[in-house]
Amino acid sequence: MDATWILVADRSRARIFEEVGPPRALHEIVDFVNPLGRAGHRELTTDAEGRSLSTGLRTQSHSESPGTDAATHEAERFSREIADYLETARSSHRYDGLWVIAPPKFLAMMRKSMSKDVRKLVEEELDKDLSRSDTREIDSLITNTRKRPQAGAKR
Secondary structure (H helix, E strand, O other), rough: OEEEHHHHHHHHOEEEEEEOOOEEEEEEEEEEOOHHHOOOOHOOOOOOOOOEOOOOOOOOEEEOOOOOOOHHHHHHHHHHHHHHHHHHHHHHOOOEEEEEEOHHHHHHHHHHOOOOHHHOEEEEEEEOOOOOOOHHHEEEEEEEEHHHHOOOOOO
C-alpha cells in the first residue's frame, strides 16, 4: 500500500485524511472531536484558582495551580490520544507517510506526543490552523506545497 495520511488538527479537533494514488485522491478517514479543547481554564476546573496568604513569617496556601494550566493539560491529553491512534495505525501498516498540519503550539505538542517510529514517517509539517477547513482547501494546500521546490523537507 502506498498511502499517505494527512493529520489536520488543533486542540479541539483532529481529522485524518488518507491519500492513495495514483490517481491521487484525498478522503477523510477519521474525525476526533475534543469539546474541552475550546474550554478556558475556569471551565475546566471545578474550583476557583488557589489563593495564598502571606503574613510575612509564613505562607498559607490551598489548591494553588501547578505549572501547567487545565487548558494546556487537556490539549496535551488530546495530542497523546491522536498520537496513540497514529502509532496503532503505523504498527498495522495503514500508512507509509504522514503530513502534520496544526497551529504552532499544537504542532509542538504533537511532535512531543508521537513515538519515534511515527516521527520517522513524517514527510511534511505545516504550522497552519486548517482544522475547520473543507477537504478542497486542505487538498489545495497540499498540492501547492508539493509544487514548491523544498517540498518534502520537514519544517
